[in-house]
Amino acid sequence: MSRAFADISFTPSVKAAQSLYGSREANRGFEQVEEKRDSLLAQDMEFIAARDSFYQATISENGWPYVQHRGGPAGFLKILDNKTIAYADFSGNAQYLSVGNLFASDRVSLILMDYARRRRMKIWGHAKIVHEEDDVRLIARLEMPGYRARVERAIVITVEAVEWNCPQHITPRFSETEVQGLLAKLLAEKHQLEEQLTQKTAPAKPTSLGNGPLELIITGVRQLSPRIRAYELRDPAGKDLPAVSAGAHLRVPVLLADGQAATRPYSISSAGGQTDCYEIAVLAEPGGRGGSMAVHDLYALGMHLHCDFPRNDFALHAHIEHAAPAVLIAGGIGITAIKPMAAQLSAQGRPYTLHYAGHTLNTMAYRTELQMQLGASLHLYAADQQQRMDIHSIMKEAGQDSLFYICGPASMIAAALNAAAALGIDPQRVRFERFAVQKSNQDEEIRVELARSKKVIHVRADQTILQAVRAHGVVAQAECETGNCGTCAVKLLGGQALHRDAVLTEAERKDRICICVSRAQEGELVLDL
Template sequence: MTDANTYTVSDRFEDRGDIARIRFTPKSGSKLPPFTAGAHIDIYLPDVDMWRQYSLCSDPAETGFYEIGVLKDPNSRGGSTAVHRLAVEGAEFKLDGPRNHFPLDETAARTVLLGGGIGVTPMIAMAKRLHALGKDFTLHYCTRSDAVTAFKDALDSSEFADKVVYHFDDQDADQRLDLARDLPAPASDTHLYVCGPQGFMDWVISTAESDGHARANVHREYFSADVDLSGDSFEVECAESGITVTIGPKDTIAKALAKEGIKIEVKCEEGVCGTCITDVLSGEIDHRDQFLTEEEREDGDQLCACCSRGKGKLVLDI
């Protein structure tokens, strides 16, 4: 690892709900690359040979460290458990980024942030930025119970504590998130941001859009997704390299092309990070990702090679 992209774990705090709050500083001692609210970093985990993405929850004005929160998920594919095992103080990691696919519209008159569980991490950075700008906002934070609500002590002692509303599943119905009550009325200058488990996000997004909120004003970031990778075989032609391959029912475009020496960088493998976006010259795409917007899908000129498929034959610009 080169010092330019090597970071050291400078601090780690075990928070409620089996969540580790981890801070990274550049090994080289160089200036921390700046980031904007909603950004994430990519962390390489050599023990399991995978990249994983984690939203930054630190203040965008912070120049000394990046902070993330990582849930130790027993149902994960190994990423979160590897981070919990390896990210001890003094450990070194290769990081990429920061990158922002979930940017905050700082011009909005009103902003409502809705975080489910560990999905609150980008919302915390957004809340810090909105507070610094003097904006009108509310952060709704949903968890199973008070006992597993990470970041609660920090949020309760923050300067915007009065903007934070907690919703616990084990409390009475009046205390839980009620979208009929808690979503604002639709307006062109009102923006919603949602991140959390897929079921939680689908519920919030569908309700908001059915209530009349413009799709462009309902921002979302999936930190994981249940992806169906199965399907009929189809062909992929690589226009630049001249290679044509058949993608089998249990294969992916990225994996099949890698066997032919054509490498498409893949990180999340779930269609949520956008790393493997590939240009499509022709063919009908069967989108399986959670990254592209509906408008981008309708354009039909790009796909996530880690999970999306084709119907018939696809010609890629690689």
């Protein structure tokens, strides 16, 4: 306890009470200590600067005390020097109780609390009211950033005594900010423990997948965009890989989340380039069939993949005149099939333009690389910048003699096919590849009779015929499962098909159907399965 505190607080009546209750001798020593403590030390200033409130007592002319709670951002009670503190005073409720009391008596007492750490500081002093016209700089110094009310006056307190109390009987309380800080620390520790637990309990990632005839090893992984990752695949012995042309895809093995082994086709985005390396780029689709997420979760450097040999169901025209200009149209991840076409056309010296649409420039895979390589031949359309690709205008400007290649979402392909039909463009000059099964909100459950298997199955609206056939234990061949290759085509014995593939000719569609995408027009089909 400090001598200044005792000098102020131990009045004759207080000393009389001490004598009456037997504590006078114990308290007499505080009046004789050398440390006066009538100014602020470094630890006092640090404590004051961290407080966002305090209690202030003043005395009225009639002798009644008034205790006011003052609050603001941390540090609103400013330290002017080791003997002086001050704060900005606003109109508040305009009763002016504390201010009025200070007109009568300049004596004040402050209690500053740190409930979280159970600390309490008391200050006694003389207060002075300072208006703006008296000291403009002081008023400016006391203003609170973010609080727009006008400062009416400053209350400047000359410190006469400082005293710290023991923490007994202070109940710990925490502000919202303090609670958030504690929670952030706990959540960080929880996350770290969960990560450690996951690492200990998670099954080891496989080092090899698939049973296909082409063995490849992952030698490179790079992030093309927040959701698109590219994988570099090479022969384990460093040999050249089977030659591929633009539009080719590679069916790679995946291990789905339920433990089921499956395969998924991905365009070889490096087709026509290096002979000792394939690159595929995979878009993570949390709402998809699970293949892309399995690739992102499991594929790692050094993993061996036993794949099928590459296949091309989306090749550039070879039988149409060499000088015909090509129009390449890509949407989103569809650029992986279109990019190698641009490279092959450039190498052949053939004229072309590439139109590439995406949600944002930053999410468009290979954008920077294409800008550097293609220059004016590349046209970008970013949806977030209100840049809309007008496919009808693009195809109209290109003319009927051009060749068109489209890979993107179903809406983009539909727009291109509709534009081609409206402009009288020969369907043989338009090639497209889907990377997802074409569906419609109008799809309904259909009945399918499997003639050779002597089974009748019902195909749900959200299910393909291929999926339903396999679910009933009937073997059915398939490759792309998006209607691009024709591997799943079977003989149509009865019913009218709603064709959604990109491979069958009009003649073939009379008695064949691609069961990976197509359905029935009127609810019932008979198939040679």
